[in-house]
Amino acid sequence: MSTIDRLALQGIRFYQRWLSPRKGFRCAHAALHGGESCSAAIARIIREDGLRAGRPRIAARFAACRTAHVALRSGSPLAFGTRTQVQGMCCCGPIPIPFRCG
Numbered sequence: 702m703s704t705i706d707r708l709a710l711q712g713i714r715f716y717q718r719w720l721s722p723r724k725g726f727r728c729a730h731a732a733l734h735g736g737e738s739c740s741a742a743i744a745r746i747i748r749e750d751g752l753r754a755g756r757p758r759i760a761a762r763f764a765a766c767r768t769a770h771v772a773l774r775s776g777s778p779l780a781f782g783t784r785t786q787v788q789g790m791c792c793c794g795p796i797p798i799p800f801r802c803g
Contacts, residue, residue, distance in 0.1 A: 702751070709752050713744045729770035730762070739766050 717740050728738040737745070742762050746755040 706747050706752050713740050730766040733769040
């Protein structure tokens with residue numbers, strides 16, 4: 702594992718431990734589909750492929766999260782049964798730090 706991979710994983714762990722619990726909403730992909738949050742998925746991809754080689758998979762996950770965010774915000778039938786108090790989070794960038802879209 703490269704230094705950049707270790708640093709990225711440390712950043713994700715910091716985010717998951719200290720920032721994510723305080724932000725008040727969860728990853729749109731996890732809210733809509735269940736399973737891993739984007740930060741957990743990106744950490745897994747980095748462990749499996751490394752940050753550099755995993756970039757296409759990371760980009761695909763962020764795109765899927767953006768799509769889930771749109772579905773949650775628009776009241777799409779895809780979101781049927783999703784708790785309405787869950788606010789989707791859009792992963793709109795290459796860094797797994799949340800911010801709201803829309």
